[in-house]
Amino acid sequence: MQRSIAIAAAGAVAVIVGGALVATTILAPADRLAACRQGNVAGGFDRLGGPFTLVDGSGATVTDADVITEPSLVYFGYTSCPDVCPVDNARNAAAVDVLEEDHGIAAQPVFITIDPARDTPEVMGDYARNMHPRMVGLSGSEEQVAAAAKAYSTYYAKSGDDPDYYLMDHQTMTYLALPGQGTVEFFGRDDGPEEVAERTACLVAAAS
Template identity: 55%
Template structure:
């Protein structure tokens, strides 16, 4: 079974490329208009998460972080051949957006960035994301492009197995809420329910 690194309620250490620990912080500030929406309180600096990237969308277009993070964006890193963790996490993300859709609340874009560009072609990403939510955007690219995005988001991603096609990927399993000009607003751990995620996202939309 794939290893997933758990996020505590009070602190998180996200393993970066090469195993370097990066510490985040989302402690509410006095002038933080999203303070009532946050539930993460972790040590370090939230500004460490996110940054420039150039990737290829599921429709084959080259996109940058400015094209993708153009509003509230729910960003998850994984891969389509993941046997258990990624499908559960992405279905939860998609269900949270569906719950908001049912209330007529728009404004959050679900994003899925692969850590396995060797197998995850734009076509593969499109089919996968369409199943999770019709508005979910799948992103892939060259290995170098994906590595840069992984590094920017301090994601742990490591291949396990020598077979060129039949292998697994160990990776961190957080979902990040990003916004242009704001950076990371919230980090969601695996245990959160679709209902609770939708509730928090609605708060962020209302205050964005």
């Protein structure tokens, strides 16, 4: 009787261990990504991000495959923005420094204009260089910018009738895109550079 109980108990342990092994080997990657995230997207993160074709600061046409070659903090805004864009871009630049210094991860801030009429490739290149040596500034035609914004489900619209001194309404999310993974997280304005770096490092580790 005791031998039967022992065999049954051993079988139960084997099932538990086996189940844990399956969970670790099959479910762990997705679970680890979910454990690192605070954001949530209806329909999944596959709905955010995707192919784009834009123009970099040197005037070269680039695609998402050319740009997202390392963990990238992607932000849509414009250089004439009087308030939120400089703060958000500075936060993203600081997060990149924290990632490198504290986690040994090379990453880049990516700034995509929503105002290509004023933000030419040259303007974006100068802005990016002044903000951070690793920042990538991207512009393009109205159609190219609209397609990139649509891929990331980000909203923007011109505000005001003055042809030179108008503002742009826009969302202020920063998207974390990983090479070969796509968009895996987004950050709000209240997330500080340390928080952005910590979650990014967690997601980079989970995705590798």
